[in-house]
Amino acid sequence: MNRREFTMAMLAGTAAIPLGITRAVGQTKGGTLNTIIQPEPPILVTALNQQQPTLTLGGKIYESLLKYGPDLKPMPGMAQSWDISADGLTYTFKLFPNITFHDGKPMTADDVIFSCMKLLMETHPRARGNFARVESATAPDPLTVVFKLKQPFAPFLGCFDCTSAPIVPKHIYENTDYRKNPMNDKAIGTGPFKLKEWVRGSHVHLVRHDGYYLKDQPHLDEIIYRVIPDAASRALALENGTVQMVQWSDIEFFDVERFKKQANLEYTTKGYEYFAPHQWFELNNRVAPMNDKRFRQAVMHLIDRDAFNKRVYFGNAKVATGPISSKTRFYDGNVKRYDYSVDKAKALLDEMGLKPGANGKRAEIKYLVPPYGEVYQRAGEFLRQSFARVNIDLVLVGTDMAGWAEKVGNWDYEITQNLLYQLGDPALGVARTYISSNIKKGILFSNTQGYSNPEVDRLFEEAAVATDDAKRQELYTKVQQILVEEVPVAWTLELEYPIFYDKALKNVVTTAIGTHETFGVVTKS
Amino acid sequence: MKGAAAFGLAAATLLVRLVAVILLIATFNFILVRAAPGDPAQVMAGQSGASDPKILADLRQEYGLDKPYIVQLGTHLARVMTFDLGYSYRQRQPVLTLIGERLPATLLLTLTAFVLALVVGTTLGAAAGLAAGSVVDTIFTVLSLLLYATPVFWLGLMLVLVFSVTLGWLPPFGYETINVQMTPFQKVLDIGRHMIMPVISLAAIYLAIYARLMRSSIIEVSHQDFIKTARAKGLAGPQIVVGHMLRNALVPVVTVAGMQAGALVGGAVVIETVFAWPGLGRLTFDAVLQRDYPVLLGIFLILSVVVIFLNLATDLVYRLIDPRMTTGAA
Amino acid sequence: MDAVRAFMRHPSGMAGLLMLIAVLIVAISAPFVFPESPWEMIGAPFTPPGEDGMWLGGDTLGRDVAAGIAHGARVSLMIGIASALAAVVIGVLVGAVSGYFGGKTDMVLMRLTELFQTVPAFILAILLVAIFNPSLTTIILTIGAVSWPQVARLTRAEFLRLRSREFVEASLCQGESTARIVLGHILPNAMSPILVVGSLTVATAILLESALSFMGLGDPNLMSWGFMIGAGRTVIRTAWWVSVFPGVAILITVLAINLFGEGLSDTLNPRVSRRRA
């Protein structure tokens, strides 16, 4: 409880509560972090659910072998060191000694192998893709894990952050129905914080894990994640100090400017490098007129992406140049540029024969609004006005999450908006959107727009197995140029979500996954 | 014992009725929800980034989504009758647990609003009805008409704007101050403070309804012959009001109040969204957006049962007020 | 004609009618006063009222709130009236059949009606709109589908009351057909309370639509008042005008309809209303 809240309570007439004041004196040791979780996660076991709130909260409870710095270089996690064989096929990890689960049982190489090769293979689609490349996983001793790959896979070392490969206790999950395991409620991990209480609809209360293997960590005594579904209420909570930290879209973009001015708050957009959320308007390449490259290019000309950034995202983004985010490895900005030009767009449309009809309209196109909040809604409204300038009617179609997922997954849409994480390496987060082998009906976040180019397929495949970074860069540069010319989707922005935290907090953002991190090093003065 | 037998019969009839209604609603809900487009397995798997037909198939298998609807319905009904409302595969919790966690907050909110609306509404309405035609009555009528025309969620927003944002008097959201040790008394006060605005927003429209109803009911009763009798007996104004008018005037209000119970529970959805109240309303909304079938089915069933019980409660109050409903003719 | 004259003498009913006419004028004149689409981003986001030619301010994307309210009047009134009509059609059909034929038909229909009344209407509406996806048609049908039980019960009660009235029995004895009795005697005499409930249903329909829109379940192509409040809710700290003015618009419209409806009730059903004097 901070002073502001304390004062408020006094003013409002409730009796003073003699608590928290003495505890705050301990400086770097101790203290409570109040923050927000939005929306409320369905479960805290990150191995079973990979929605963003689950990962944010579960990141404090579950750990993996590695962490990644802001430059996406690996750093020690539960593995204190690692080694890659010259042929790029064998990865050996040395674990820290004395790691224990929250139930007191030791964490060993067996738990790592069980988690990666058994449990995650079934429950974690992304991990499944990664560990399917493993030929064998062995534990020569309790503190050593060896993965042998079937063929080289350059980004394999990028698969061990706590969101991609969380380690769960084998003794709890082995031979059980993972999803229905009653211990899921207890969320037993190895992280610096453990679950104390979860009052659904209200808050999740984490407290320090006293048996944590790193000396002096964690510094905080407890973290409270409050569920506040209403955006205005979240802003108010940050403003009056009820919470000391917000992340992702907790604070609406239009409020960012206001909070930047609030003296007690620190502002950063760092800590999203691993995700590098990349956004585009998805054009179903199978459906006319989106099946015509000229139409897709016209769309690129039609969207005033600076205005889009300013009006809809209030400047909290960077205009994207192509398929790879500038924050991701192997980015190359040296590609064709599409300036905002209604005339160029009209010329392209005329050229392809999409001229205004008897009613003055060139076409009527349906736009499926992703049901993930008001910003998506406004983005659709923005696009509708953009299309109106060349006399194309964009009809917004509302839907729910299930409807959106099914329609997009089954290619039953014309235009929609999408946002994908880049996951640090094009082979992990970018290729999936463009390679023809990933045109999979019914699967979301695959190549749903149905773009297919054998050359692009080849370049992505070669780049994935190449072990030399220079070689990879060359291949990825090529693929970026081709894609930007062909416009399989209309890239718009690299979103830069804000993180605000109270200046009393230190070491909040230290790695490429920002507030998803374990928070063992975070202190509060 | 004739009385005991009659009571037993009545209780049995009631139980049969309740079960019948529950089964009907369960079937109705089931059909409604399954009519929805969208495959829950798809959403489940899709969220995490990439997916795999095998996982989808597993999910369908796990939740019986691949069986014919009639089988799913049969299973559903059988479960409902054993208080098993299914398992939420999105929330990883039994539905009953989920609902159980949220129901108290919703009940607290709706019942408080209900009682407040009833007590304050009828009091104000009675006052206005007794002073029919006066300035007070006119002011009251205008106010109640305004309240009646106000969207609940907007009223909630305006309250937040005034009392939280501008004045800073009341907490704008939530159910209680978290992570502070308090004496039970302080805790009650704290929850009370959090409740003020949601309860007022939710109660406002019903307060207006009951008040207007009570007003016309009082006027209606004041024209009844037995009021003339009371005057002819020499009773003074207040004695007539308390002894003869109020109870009679309450009868139609209580009837309507029972019928409004469902609407009140519905209104809680919006209010809980505005005030981040950790109740069933919010859960409903999230469940609809996520197509969390078992949760939706459960919520609808439970809320309908709540409404049935509220109806029953008002029915009992009604019987308490009006002896004609309970005693047979002599 | 007597009813019209009586209505003219009803002060609050006339006040409601005048307000309603004002709202209608706003709705009709919207395309002339605000020829630009209400979706057009004509100014800076969060323009305060009065600045930049937007006398009720601008919203999150810099759209004119006044234009939104004017165009929204068309949407809100249209949805209100259309869904009330839907509710009246369903309700009268169910109520008439139930009330006139009685017996088992009545029992089945009334159980159905009760079921619809037991399920909390708003939650049902959310569910229906979510299932069938928000669009103008689904919203209208949904509001109709959750609003009809009241009309049905009223119609049934009226039919029951009128069916046993002597003039109806006399027509029966005079050999008139069922259709003639229902359409020629019962329905016309039941019409005025149905009309009143119908007009009040318009008001509740507008409120329902706004609540649905507020929850993000409106038609995304229609600028409605509920949508505006919903869109303005999160920015209430920065720009109160985005949500306050549409709310006032709803309040005025609903108030106008309620006053009008009550005036109608007082003049059409004097036997009920006489007591109020």
Next chain:
Amino acid sequence: MSAAMETPVLSVEGLSIALPKGGDRPYAVEDVSFAIGRNQVVCLVGESGSGKSMIAHAILSLLPKGVTVQAGAARVGGQDVTRLTGRELRRLRGGDAAMIFQEPLSSLNPLKRVGRQIEETILVHQNPAPSAAEVAARVQELLIQVGLPNPPVLANSYPFELSGGQRQRVMIAMAMANRPALLVADEPTTALDVTTQRQILHLIDDLRRDRGMGVLMITHDFGVVADIADHVVVMQHGRVVEQGPVEDILRNPQADYTRQLIDAVPQANVAGAQDRRQAPPQLVVEGLRKTFLVKRGWLQPPRRVVAADGVSLTLHEGETLAVVGESGSGKSTLGRMIMRLTEPDDGAIRLNGQDLRQLKGEALRQARRGLQIIFQDPFASLDPRQKVGDAIARGPMAYGTPRAQAMDQARALLARVGLTKTAADRYPHEFSGGQRQRICIARALALSPKVLIADEAVSALDVSIQAQVLELLAELRREMQLAMIFITHDLRIAAEIADRVIVMQKGRIVEEGPTRALFENPREAYTRELLNAIPGRRFFGFAADQGVAL
């Protein structure tokens, strides 16, 4: 009765009561004067709208809002009620002056036990308040005095659990609670059955005698006047037409209006009755049964009310058969069952040999032509949205008569029942009650029925109108060779119009016979009881007077 001259219990002096502006007349009552002495019963008599009830209300200052005493005084025990303050007025009401009303059910608070309602009257007037036991004892005593059985149980009952007569007795007990000097009774027996009426009048009279009370009785029924009044005040349009001792007024009325009223009282004159039992049967009813199930909420099994328990009768051509009985006797249900408006449980209804119960659809519709009905309430019997002419022509049109012809016929019928031809183009609300009943008769006759059922057809009308309508019916019956079933609670009317009478009680026919025989020589005790209860027989009498007097 010279006591009245000395200290009047009530004296009304030049009383004028103003109606709110905009009404059809400025005054409800103008310049009315009369007085009531101790132990004296004064009857205010007049038809509806005469202002008699206003006077009653003015005496306890219970006038409706907007209606005010304009001039004059109403003195109760010397003090002018119109000038009393609230507190004084309350002391008077239920104290020195008590009042009872026409409708005992609505006059009692439905949600309060009757004992409590009586107690309240005692408590509010006794200072210091007596002990609970005393009050309870007093309530019991009062209940005994008004002749109610089992007072402890009764005091604990709610009004709806009592019969109409019991309720009125409770009202009287309440009025008697503080030994009033004046009892104002506003049509206290109008809503009651004839036998109950007789008992209540007896009770009031007994109490009056015991206590030396002055009684102001408001009534429209000269029979009641004849039975109970010492002094009569006849009113018309808010003015006193004449007043005087009861014998003078009844035997020797001075005003034409009074004479008209007295003449209009059905005299129970059986002279017109003919025995038509030799004529061929027109309508035969055999063994009709009907039991109604009254639902009483989900806690109790439904109550069974037997409305017809094997009713059989034969109606001969041209015959008028009166069915008499008190409320609940099943007489109206009988009429409705014959019309197939209420479905009998069992039995047969043969019209010209054809069993109506076996008919359905079009056959039933065709058969209905020969059978028509006139209802009690002339206001509910006509569709307010249908022109009178249409209402009459609809029937023939439904059976194929062209519209023009049907309308001509309707106009002719309207003329025949005593209305102008232009009446056809007007709406029902433009007509008075008597006129409407004439329209209903015209409508019923438009299909030239063989049998006409008149269900309490004149009960809702004022006496003078009643007589006219009865006369019209009698004429039409002769002209059109109608057989008629005349359902009524009023034996005097039955005697005037019927050839034969059936007496019903609790769904059974108690006695049946030619009118004269039945009235002169009733076989059954119940019939005798009914006959004895006819009000005013002391004065009006009739041939079969059994010598029973009040």
